[in-house]
Amino acid sequence: MSKRREELRKKVARGQARARGEPVRGPSTNPATNLIMANAIIRTGSILFRKAVEKRMLKDRYGKETAKSIVENQSMGSTLLSLGMSRIATKSSTGAIAVGGGMLAKTLYDRRQAKKSRAKGDAQLLEDAAEGSGEG
Template sequence: MAKKGKKLADAAKDAADKVPAPSPNPMTNLILADIALRTGGALLRRGVEKGLIGSKLGSKKAGRVIKGRSMMQTLVGTAIARVATRSVPGAIVVGGGLLAKTLYDRKRSRKAEAAGEVAVEEQAERGKKA
């Protein structure tokens, strides 16, 4: 079975070697790959956000909520994601914090739901104006 997997991997590598790069300049190819990956990541992130938020609020309102994010919310989210993806201890700290926040919100479910709905409405309004 290991031989079969190695043969498939070799065949895939040979096929990849035969596909020409978009540009003869390797730096241009690196820039194109970076742009493609960042664009794909942004589209995937937006789709996941809309899916998670839209299940409760509806797709249109979810789009407005995402659009209404402040610069501070974006920077904090990016910083937390970077800490979580840089190291195992960072992932543990961020994951533990998210778990603690979720459990805290569940304990205070009525108050947390009311406060969250007010915040979402405000953010959706900012998204309408943007």
């Protein structure tokens, strides 16, 4: 734990941490509540934006309904993989380099294996879409 953080904890314990008397901005007078609300709003917006971008990327190739079905029916594994990669990439520059390098390697591999890779990816996405829509 950092020295500064430890000093603040001691001050709070002794009741010496004083606010400047300025009102807290936000819907609540409790600053911790405001941070939780802001975090929830930002995460929700991020999820909605991500889904919109994914649908847009798939729409031209697969059509609007199929793209929607693909995005809505992603497997838990692919969702957790994306989450894990983003966590690793945002923790440090080393993590960002490792994740970026891995994505670059995968892209180059897929391009080298173009026909096979494209067919395999199409089949997987369409299979996932069919599972969610009850067609398969």
